[in-house]
Amino acid sequence: MPRIVFIDANSRREVLATSGISLMEVARQNQIEGILAQCGGACACATCHVYVAPQWMDQLPAREDMEQGMLENAWEPKDNSRLSCQITVSEALDGLEVTIPERQG
Amino acid sequence: MIANIIVVGAGQAGAQAVDTLRREGFAGRLILVGDEAQLPYQRPPLSKKFLAGEMTEDRLMFRHQPFYDEHQIELHLATGVTRIDPATRSITCTSESLQYDRLLLCLGTTSRLLTCPGAQLAGIHYLRCLADAIQIRSHIKPAARAVIIGGGYIGLETAATCRTMGCEVTVLEMADRVMNRVASPCVSQYFSDRHSAHGVNIVCNSRVVQIEGLNQVERVVCADGSQYDADFVIVGIGAMAASSLASAAGLNCDNGIVVDEFCRTSDPHIYAAGDCTNHPSIHYGRRIRLESVDNAVEQAKTAALNMLGREVKHDRVPWFWSDQFDNKLLIAGLSDGHDELIVRGDPTQRVFSVCYLKEHALIAIEAVNQPKDYMAARKLIADRTPLDAGKIPRIDTLLKEAV
Numbered sequence: 001m002p003r004i005v006f007i008d009a010n011s012r013r014e015v016l017a018t019s020g021i022s023l024m025e026v027a028r029q030n031q032i033e034g035i036l037a038q039c040g041g042a043c044a045c046a047t048c049h050v051y052v053a054p055q056w057m058d059q060l061p062a063r064e065d066m067e068q069g070m071l072e073n074a075w076e077p078k079d080n081s082r083l084s085c086q087i088t089v090s091e092a093l094d095g096l097e098v099t100i101p102e103r104q105g
Numbered sequence: 106m107i108a109n110i111i112v113v114g115a116g117q118a119g120a121q122a123v124d125t126l127r128r129e130g131f132a133g134r135l136i137l138v139g140d141e142a143q144l145p146y147q148r149p150p151l152s153k154k155f156l157a158g159e160m161t162e163d164r165l166m167f168r169h170q171p172f173y174d175e176h177q178i179e180l181h182l183a184t185g186v187t188r189i190d191p192a193t194r195s196i197t198c199t200s201e202s203l204q205y206d207r208l209l210l211c212l213g214t215t216s217r218l219l220t221c222p223g224a225q226l227a228g229i230h231y232l233r234c235l236a237d238a239i240q241i242r243s244h245i246k247p248a249a250r251a252v253i254i255g256g257g258y259i260g261l262e263t264a265a266t267c268r269t270m271g272c273e274v275t276v277l278e279m280a281d282r283v284m285n286r287v288a289s290p291c292v293s294q295y296f297s298d299r300h301s302a303h304g305v306n307i308v309c310n311s312r313v314v315q316i317e318g319l320n321q322v323e324r325v326v327c328a329d330g331s332q333y334d335a336d337f338v339i340v341g342i343g344a345m346a347a348s349s350l351a352s353a354a355g356l357n358c359d360n361g362i363v364v365d366e367f368c369r370t371s372d373p374h375i376y377a378a379g380d381c382t383n384h385p386s387i388h389y390g391r392r393i394r395l396e397s398v399d400n401a402v403e404q405a406k407t408a409a410l411n412m413l414g415r416e417v418k419h420d421r422v423p424w425f426w427s428d429q430f431d432n433k434l435l436i437a438g439l440s441d442g443h444d445e446l447i448v449r450g451d452p453t454q455r456v457f458s459v460c461y462l463k464e465h466a467l468i469a470i471e472a473v474n475q476p477k478d479y480m481a482a483r484k485l486i487a488d489r490t491p492l493d494a495g496k497i498p499r500i501d502t503l504l505k506e507a508v
Contacts, residue, residue: 044426069476
């Protein structure tokens with residue numbers, strides 16, 4: 001099972017994830033605060049925004065237009081911004097580190 | 106002192122409410138009552154990824170059992186509530202009576218039912234819950250003939266899913282265009298065209314008068330005499346607030362359970378949240394009832410906080426989405442009362458938005474495959490930013506810069 005690290009202002013948590021589900025679902029299953037995912041993974045709300053550790057950016061499939069457009073007007077987008085509902089977890093992502101923004105939406 | 110909180114209704118709002126109550130420090134007895142057997146789950150995928158078999162039941166659940174155990178949330182599932190007694194602050198369930206200090210009603214909606222002859226035949230389905238979706242899914246196979254009554258969100262989303270799975274699909278819409286209650290004519294036309302291009306037969310101005318079949322649905326008959334052979338039928342003709350339990354308890358109801366901006370009903374110990382509420386929209390200055398995930402989540406949070414004694418108002422710009430084939434419709438705001446409608450972009454390019462203005466400020470947007478406009482619009486609507494209408498149609502200018 002791939003390990004995923006979620007980082008926020010106060011903590012750093014490593015969790016074991018199930019391959020084949022989205023990073024957002026991993027966060028939800030592990031009660032990670034700060035990932036709201038109101039639309040449940042439909043790429044319709046931009047409330048599951050994370051910053052991916054730069055060394056991992058190349059390992060992820062590129063953003064599609066819908067995700068790109070949502071992120072551009074999300075809260076404080078950066079070059080390493082992703083919507084966690086659009087990232088499918090796999091063994092190749094073992095050790096992935098993501099930081100949760102101060103707020104969503 | 107509030108020692109017992111009961112939440113009735115284990116959908117999006119109910120699940121959010123118990124979560125927020127514990128997160129915000131409520132340490133008393135917390136009971137969530139739901140009439141379905143499953144743990145609380147998401148409904149939007151039922152017409153889309155779940156129906157298409159791309160998402161398992163397990164992935165629909167908001168939380169798994171350990172979450173409820175860990176947070177000492179008592180789940181009373183597969184449990185119907187037959188009565189609320191405000192005088193004794195108790196609810197009567199299938200097999201027991203429970204006391205509350207505060208009660209939150211998250212009762213959702215019930216499907217508007219078809220009433221024509223034959224409406225009871227086997228093979229006619231509504232889509233409100235997981236069990237409905239599982240039944241519908243059992244019919245979906247290549248060349249199966251699906252007749253869908255109603256061209257709203259449920260009708261068109263299920264039409265797209267059934268068609269993608271190889272069914273022969275007809276959508277019968279009573280009005281002169283699909284999605285007539287939720288979108289502009291231009292957006293209706295766009296989605297109608299996309300469905301036609303994928304081989305869905307969309308028939309407007311079509312009033313169903315009878316469903317025929319021996320034991321099982323065989324065909325659907327319309328007022329003009331036209332007939333459509335069917336292996337199964339999906340009915341999506343709207344929903345009504347599930348407020349009968351509340352009105353029987355003497356709560357003020359009028360197109361939903363009437364609540365104030367703090368989600369309080371007419372009884373000081375009873376709150377309500379989600380699709381079942383008739384609530385004030387602070388932004389639009391009128392009462393509304395919404396069928397919306399965001400509204401369910403946010404009202405549930407507001408109700409939870411107010412039950413704990415924090416005075417928080419529910420004040421949101423509503424938003425909605427719909428996925429049909431490879432198109433995403435994103436809607437923010439409410440368009441009623443607009444004095445100007447401006448289309449940005451070109452529907453033939455499959456990327457456009459319809460902007461609704463009132464007194465030079467954006468009040469709503471329907472964005473088709475156009476997330477940038479949608480996200481920008483949510484802020485512009487909330488802030489009531491005055492816009493320069495002349496700049497809005499220019500697609501080379503960002504919507505947020507049309508000021």
